[in-house]
Amino acid sequence: MDYADSDALMAGPRDTDVLLAHGARGVKVVVVGGFGVGKTTMVGAVSEIPPLTTEETMTQAGVGIDHNPGTASKNTTTVAMDFGRISISQELVLYLFGTPGQERFWFLWNGIFEGALGAVVLVDTRRVEVCFEVVTRLEDRRVPFIVAVNAFPDAPEYPEEELRTALALSESVPLVTCDARDRASCRDALLSLMVYLCTLAAQETA
DSSP states (O other), X not given: OOGGGHHHHTTOSOGGGOSXXXXXXXXXXXXXXXXXXXXXXXXXXXXXXXXXXXXXXXXGGGTTTOOOTTOTTOOEEESSOEEEEEESSSSEEEEEEEOOOSGGGGGGHHHHTTTOOXXXXXXXXXXXXXXXXXXXXXXXXXXXEEEEEEOOTTOOOOOHHHHHHHHTOOTTSOEEEEOTTOHHHHHHHHHHHHHHHHHHHHHHHO
C-alpha cells in the first residue's frame, strides 16, 4: 500500500454516499405499476445519486409466463427493485424503491413496501388495465398513493373523469400527469404525493 494515499482513505465517505444530512428526515416511497410503465426510468431520472437497478435481459424462458401486451420492444425487466434518492429540502429526503412489474416477481413487494410512507402508481394509458391489480393491492395494504399518468408520446389522452372511472379511483386520490424521463416532472409528482400525505395526516389529527 502507498501510505501517501492514507489521507484519502481517512477522509470518509463521499458526499453522494452519505444517506442523510444532519437533522434531515428520511422517508421511504415506492414507485409501482405494471410491466413497462416507466418505473425504472422514473427512479433513474429523478435520483440525485447513481440509481441501483436490477434490470435483466428478458429471455425465451418468459414466453407463455409473462403477459406483456403493448411492450414488444422492451427487452429488459426489473427482477428485484430499483433504488434512488432525492432531497426535497434540507429537512426531507426521499428514498425511492421501484417495484418489479411482472406478476411473477410481485412476491418481492412484501419486503419493498415494509415501512413505506406512500406510493406513486405509474399508469400507461395505452394499457390502463395492467394497473387494476396494482391499485387493489395498495388499497388492501392501506398504503396511501397517488396516480401519475406517464405521458408516452403515442399514448392516448383521456379526460380525468374517464381515467378515474377506469381505475375506480375516489375523488380524494390525486391524479397527475408526468414524464418519467424528465427529472422536474418526476419531482413534481413526488411533491404531489408529499402534499397528499400531509393532508391525510392533518385529517387524522383533526
